Amino acid sequence: MTATATAPAMTARAVEVSDLDLYYGAFQAVAGVSMTIEPNKVTALIGSSGCGKSTFLRSLNRMHELTPGARVDGTVKVDGQDIYEDGIDPVAVRRHVGMVFQAPNPFPTMSIYDNVAAGLKLNSRKMKRTDLDDVVERSLRGAHLWDEVKDRLGKPGMGLSGGQQQRLCIARATAVQPEVLLMDEPASALDPIATLAIEDLVRELKASYTIVIVTHNMQQASRASDNTAFFNLEESGKPGRLVEIDTTEKIFSNPREKATEDYVSGRFG
Amino acid sequence: MSAPTSRESQPTGAQGDGNGAAPERAPLTGRRFEPSQPPAPPARAMAPFARRVERRRHVTDRGVAVIVTGAFLLALAPLISLLYTVVSKGMARFDAEFFSVSMRGIISEGGGAYHAILGTLIITGLATLAAVPVGVMCAIYLQEYGTGRLKRAITFFVDVMTGIPSIVAGLFAFAAFALFLGPGIRLGVMGSVALSVLMIPIVVRSTEEMLRIVPQALREASYALGVPKWKTITKVVLPTALAGIVTGVMLSVARIIGETAPLLITTGVFSSVNVDPFDGRMQNLAVFAFNEYKSPGVPPEPSFERAWAAALTLILIVMALNVIARLVYRRYGTELR
Numbered sequence: 001m002t003a004t005a006t007a008p009a010m011t012a013r014a015v016e017v018s019d020l021d022l023y024y025g026a027f028q029a030v031a032g033v034s035m036t037i038e039p040n041k042v043t044a045l046i047g048s049s050g051c052g053k054s055t056f057l058r059s060l061n062r063m064h065e066l067t068p069g070a071r072v073d074g075t076v077k078v079d080g081q082d083i084y085e086d087g088i089d090p091v092a093v094r095r096h097v098g099m100v101f102q103a104p105n106p107f108p109t110m111s112i113y114d115n116v117a118a119g120l121k122l123n124s125r126k127m128k129r130t131d132l133d134d135v136v137e138r139s140l141r142g143a144h145l146w147d148e149v150k151d152r153l154g155k156p157g158m159g160l161s162g163g164q165q166q167r168l169c170i171a172r173a174t175a176v177q178p179e180v181l182l183m184d185e186p187a188s189a190l191d192p193i194a195t196l197a198i199e200d201l202v203r204e205l206k207a208s209y210t211i212v213i214v215t216h217n218m219q220q221a222s223r224a225s226d227n228t229a230f231f232n233l234e235e236s237g238k239p240g241r242l243v244e245i246d247t248t249e250k251i252f253s254n255p256r257e258k259a260t261e262d263y264v265s266g267r268f269g
Numbered sequence: 270m271s272a273p274t275s276r277e278s279q280p281t282g283a284q285g286d287g288n289g290a291a292p293e294r295a296p297l298t299g300r301r302f303e304p305s306q307p308p309a310p311p312a313r314a315m316a317p318f319a320r321r322v323e324r325r326r327h328v329t330d331r332g333v334a335v336i337v338t339g340a341f342l343l344a345l346a347p348l349i350s351l352l353y354t355v356v357s358k359g360m361a362r363f364d365a366e367f368f369s370v371s372m373r374g375i376i377s378e379g380g381g382a383y384h385a386i387l388g389t390l391i392i393t394g395l396a397t398l399a400a401v402p403v404g405v406m407c408a409i410y411l412q413e414y415g416t417g418r419l420k421r422a423i424t425f426f427v428d429v430m431t432g433i434p435s436i437v438a439g440l441f442a443f444a445a446f447a448l449f450l451g452p453g454i455r456l457g458v459m460g461s462v463a464l465s466v467l468m469i470p471i472v473v474r475s476t477e478e479m480l481r482i483v484p485q486a487l488r489e490a491s492y493a494l495g496v497p498k499w500k501t502i503t504k505v506v507l508p509t510a511l512a513g514i515v516t517g518v519m520l521s522v523a524r525i526i527g528e529t530a531p532l533l534i535t536t537g538v539f540s541s542v543n544v545d546p547f548d549g550r551m552q553n554l555a556v557f558a559f560n561e562y563k564s565p566g567v568p569p570e571p572s573f574e575r576a577w578a579a580a581l582t583l584i585l586i587v588m589a590l591n592v593i594a595r596l597v598y599r600r601y602g603t604e605l606r
Contacts, residue, residue, distance in 0.1 A: 063493060068416070095495030105486040108603045109508040119494035122504050169490070176494055 012039040012210040013079035013096075013179040015060060020074035021239075022055050022064060029055045031239035033074075035229055037180075042202055042211045044221035044248065047231030047263070052240030053214045056231070057182050060212065061097035062090040078180060095123065098178035102185045104165035106157035106172070113153040115168055116140060119176035135175055142208075143171035144201055163194025170201060174209070181205065183213040187220065199224045218264060222252050230260045352584075359581030362574040372540035372552075377566040382579050384542040385557035389586075391546055392457050392536060392553055393526050396464035401518055403465075404472025411473070412480040413502055430470035438466040439531025446535075455537035457546030460553070463531035468521050475517025479510040512601040519594035523587045529555040554583045 015037040022030040030052035037043045045053040058064040059072055062083060075082045083093045106115045116136045120127060127135075136153070140146040145167045149160070157168050166186060173181060183202070187195040195217075202224045205211060215221050221228055229245035243257050255261050371384035407427070411420055442463035446454050483506050491501040507514075532553055538560050539550035558579040565572030 061493065063489065066489070066492065091492075091495055091497050093495075094493055099489075099493035101486060101490065101493075103486060105484070105490045107487060107490070107505055107509070109505075109511075118491075119496070122491065122494065122496040122500050172490075172494065 011179060012206075012208060014039045015180055015210060015212070016075075016077040016080075017060075018075050018077075020056070020059065020072070020076065022052065022059055023069075023071040023073075024055075024067060025069035025071075028239040030059075030231075031241055033242045035242060035245045037210060037212055038227065039210045040206055040208075041226040042206050042213060042224055043227045043229060043245075044225035045212065045214045045229050045231060046216075046218065046221050047240065047243075048233060049216070050236070050240070051231040051233040053231050054184050055240075057184055057212060057214050058099075060180070060182055061099055062093050063099065065090065095119075095176060096178050097180040097182060098173040098176060099182040100166070100169050100173050100184070100186045103189050104162055104169050106160075106165050106168050108156070108158050110157060111154045112140075112149050112157050112160070112168060115157040116171045116175050118172060123176070139171040139175040140168075142174055142205070143167040144197065145171055161194075163190050163197060166190060166194070166198060167201065170198075170205075174205070179210065181209040181211050183211065185214050185216060188216065195220070218252075222248055228252070230255070230257075230263060232259050232263070355577060355580050355584060358574070358577035360578075362571075362578040363581060367575070367578050371542045373542075375540070375566075377568065378571050380571070380575060382554060382557055382575065382582065384539070385552040385554045385579060386582065387542060387544060388457065388536070388539075388551040389526060389553040389555075389583075391544060392460045392532065392551060393464065393522060395458060395461035395546055396468055396525065397518065397522055399461065400465040400468035400472055400521075404469045405476050405514060407469070407473045408476035408480060409502060409507075412477050413498075413506070427470045427473050430466070431474065433467070435463075435467055435528050436530040436534075439463045439534045441466060442531065442535050455535065455550045456548070457536055457543070457551035459535035460532045460551065461546065463535050464525045464528060467528065467531070468525050471521035471524060472518060475521065476510075476514050479513035479517060480506060482513075483509045509603050512598050512603060515601075516594040516598045519590050519597070523590040523594075526587060526590070527555050527583050529559050532556050533559065554579050554586075558583070 016035075017037070018034045020030065020033040021028060033056060045057060047053050055064060060076055060078075064070050064072060072084055074084075076084060078093075078097060082088070083090075083097075107118060110118060113136055114121070116139050117132055120132065120135060137146060137150075140149060145164060148164060149155075149168075157165065160168060166189075170186070186202075187198045190198065199220060202211060202213060206226075213221075213225065215224075225248045227245060228248040228251040230243045230251060231240050232243045233240045243259050244251070244255060246255065251260060252264050255264065366379060367381040367383075368386065369383055370379070370381040372380045372382075373384075407423070411423060411427075415423065439460075442459045443454075445462070446456065446459045450456075487505055487509060488501055491505045492498075496504070533556050536553060536556070537550040538556060539552040543549055543551050558576040561572040561576035561579070
């Protein structure tokens with residue numbers, strides 16, 4: 001967790017999760033998850049609805065605890081540092097582990113430029129205007145949005161199409177140069193063409209980031225990810241568990257567990 | 270209903286696709302589902318029945334439409350009558366003199382509400398200045414920070430405050446100032462205190478409502494960038510809700526600007542211009558209208574005309590505030606999906 005992510009040379013970090021239990025009040029949503037998320041790889045989380053994938057994802061940057069009554073047991077280490085250790089500031093954690101949400105959520109009061117610069121500006125890092133311009137351009141280029149918006153950076157971000165808005169959100173998340181990027185079904189609200197654009201982007205972004213992506217779309221997992229973790233729910237009311245994690249190729253062709261095979265081949269429920 | 274649901278078909282299908290499976294399945298599903306379903310009538314037999322239903326629906330529809338329209342007209346009648354009366358009676362003195370002179374040295378004819386208009390603006394302005402920060406911050410606490418008992422208690426007291434009769438707010442302000450400055454004290458600022466007591470709960474309520482419709486996704490997007498909570502509120506949540514908050518404040522100003530009772534006992538009656546809210550009595554439009562009617566000169570007609578003109582002015586100010594509030598919301602309102 002070496003801070004000052006101002007240098008362009010970023011380093012993706014591994015995430016090690018051990019014995020993670022997640023609760024909403026008395027209800028246990030996720031039980032006993034241990035996995036290692038490799039750096040510079042895309043790790044897909046798949047599984048049926050309500051099995052705790054999103055909850056697990058949100059625990060990786062301490063967003064889970066924002067829900068009233070939510071609780072976490074276990075450790076999550078980003079580059080060897082347990083983010084749930086006493087004295088660790090959740091706000092600082094989120095500067096290192098960024099997140100992109102299911103529905104595009106650009107800030108409605110801000111222009112395209114300000115949306116991308118929001119993370120830097122709001123974190124009160126004093127930056128020269130030219131430096132900020134560079135970050136905005138680099139982030140928008142990285143999100144394949146620069147050519148579409150370079151002439152209207154001052155226009156509101158809400159004026160973009162859904163797919164463009166989601167790429168704007170990705171640019172916003174990458175502008176603060178996190179080491180890990182979490183994506184919660186980033187393409188589920190988008191049409192197939194915008195979805196493919198996001199998937200291409202995800203494959204590219206892994207050069208700089210460790211990416212964890214939740215998806216309900218099996219093709220998306222097989223197209224875009226290197227590793228796949230399958231979560232399952234034994235029955236409703238019970239916590240979700242990690243069934244297995246392996247290379248995507250192995251999960252989709254020859255998984256160890258029968259439940260995984262049933263799920264990826266469409267026999268589930 | 271002839272085909273069983275897919276969940277029902279799986280176990281029977283699993284028994285075997287061979288002979289015997291199909292005849293075995295039919296009585297099973299038949300026993301479960303078919304008796305409860307009357308056979309579907311042929312289409313032509315449905316026609317008279319359908320027409321009867323359609324007719325009844327049509328009659329009900331018209332009946333409700335008539336009732337709703339009638340209620341609307343009934344509610345509108347007093348408003349139109351009131352507007353007509355105020356405009357027709359108020360126009361007599363709605364002239365330049367009315368807006369340029371006070372009542373100083375006026376016995377009967379002439380005179381104006383210049384001092385009362387100034388007083389209304391000063392008293393209401395001060396009340397707004399006091400009520401808005403308190404109200405908005407209270408709403409931020411309730412919506413963004415508050416939990417459990419304290420939040421419930423504050424919400425309860427805000428509700429109670431909404432129901433306080435305005436004269437009670439006036440008496441509170443009067444009593445509070447009389448404690449320190451002696452009985453019989455009358456100051457413009459006392460009126461502002463009374464009005465802000467009335468205004469705070471309205472501002473809290475409307476601001477809370479506006480903060481509530483800011484999508485949680487925006488707060489989360491901000492948190493996910495590593496932005497602390499207070500900055501998320503000041504830089505993301507408040508700007509998004511700003512137009513709505515401003516609109517709510519304007520409507521609450523419109524609500525209190527016509528208050529009479531609390532001002533009658535706190536700011537008193539005064540016939541000259543006074544622009545210092547911390548020194549002596551101060552006139553305002555509502556009390557002006559009340560007083561012109563209550564103690565007219567001789568002959569009384571000029572006083573009555575001034576009272577109606579003051580009422581018309583007040584209505585126009587309230588209307589202007591409402592229109593501005595709408596324009597602000599339409600122009601600067603943030604589109605939230």
